[in-house]
Amino acid sequence: MNQNRFWKQAFSFVLLLLVYGVYQFGNKQAELKQPGEYDDLLSLQQAVSAQRSKVWFNETQFTVYKLLADDTKGSRHQRFLVKREGLPTLLVAHNIDLAPRAPLRPGQSLYIKGRYEWNQKGGVLHWTHHDPRGVQPGGWLRLGEEKYQ
Incomplete structure (x- = not known):
């Protein structure tokens, strides 16, 4: 049971890191945009x-x-x-x-x-x-x- 709990926590931690990385990448991309790069x-x-x-x-x-x-x-x-x-x-x-x-x-x-x-x-x-x-x-x-x- 402890081993199952360990893997669930490890999976949750990796998922959290992945979500954080995607969020940070999205923010960096937004910061890099220059005026006029938004196109409608x-x-x-x-x-x-x-x-x-x-x-x-x-x-x-x-x-x-x-x-x-x-x-x-x-x-x-x-x-x-x-x-x-x-x-x-x-x-x-x-x-x-x-x-x-x-x-x-x-x-x-x-x-x-x-x-x-x-x-x-x-x-x-x-x-x-x-x-x-x-x-x-x-x-x-x-x-x-x-x-x-």
């Missing part, structure tokens, strides 16, 4: 496939596909197309009356945080700026360490 691709994919709008997404990496002319009707918006594997080509409408213009070029990688609106062409990413009323969380465009919000 799944939220966007779900919104596109469900044809949902008003979907806020966390900072997600894209590649600038094409620069478009600014939209100057009403609030001015810097417009460009972005691509990301697993998503259709998306239009970005970045309000340059509320946030600085981002110096973009095709092929450039950037991170976007904002709101997705579905349309038949794939969708629009907007609210890539702070909320001047402080009601919404707001978003941004990020190139390297520089945020345009």
